[in-house]
Amino acid sequence: MRKHHRGLGSVAAPALLLLLLLALVLPSTQTQSQKQSARETAAMAAEPARRLAGGIVESPGRENDLHIVGLARFAVSEHSSPLPLLNLHSRNTPLELEKVVRVKEQAVAGRLYYITIQVDEGGAKKLYEAKVLEQLWLDVRKLVEFRPAEGASPNV
Structure with a gap:
């Protein structure tokens, strides 16, 4: 024991x-x-805006990010491409990307980018706002909206 x-x-x-x-x-x-x-x-x-799920957040410093510049090029290309079925171009004057001016992002079912871009439109510098949806897991990139920027100066 x-x-x-x-x-x-x-x-x-x-x-x-x-x-x-x-x-x-x-x-x-x-x-x-x-x-x-x-x-x-x-x-x-x-950063209260980042706490809000789905909130639109400024992304300073990403203007020269290669991914963002690629999205801006995609937006200009999609906007300038022929309209399906009608075989017409959406614009008479081709747009050339000059630079990305401002970037905002929003978490959605993927990522929605709000990109303010400066373009050369027939020799004139103009600002446009593009919304690009990206869903990497589905290999989706879609131009949601492309319109002239409101109240923005092209000399940014």
């Missing part, structure tokens, strides 16, 4: 040591978790 008793003692000692270690480590882990949570809360408060 003594052998059995010693066996229990040899199992209980490592288990007790493990519990003591957990008691020392657990409080510091909770403190780090609480600090991370506080940082996330502060970041959310700093």
Whole structure:
């Protein structure tokens, strides 16, 4: 019976040591978790528009992003392409992309990009607003809207 008793003692000692270690480590882990949570809360408060699911968010600095420029080129190309069934062009004067002026994004069933672009239209610089829907998992890219920008100066 003594052998059995010693066996229990040899199992209980490592288990007790493990519990003591957990008691020392657990409080510091909770403190780090609480600090991370506080940082996330502060970041959310700093960007209220991003907290709103589906909200339109400014994307400063993305004007030269190759993906965004590609979407702008796609929008100009789609707008200038022949209309189906009628075999007509949507515009008489071809548009040439000059630059992306402004970008906004919205999370929808995919991503909806609001892109303000400057184009050369027969020698004149004009601003247009394009809405492009992208659903990468479906391999979908669709021009939703393309219209002249309201109240915007082309000398941006």
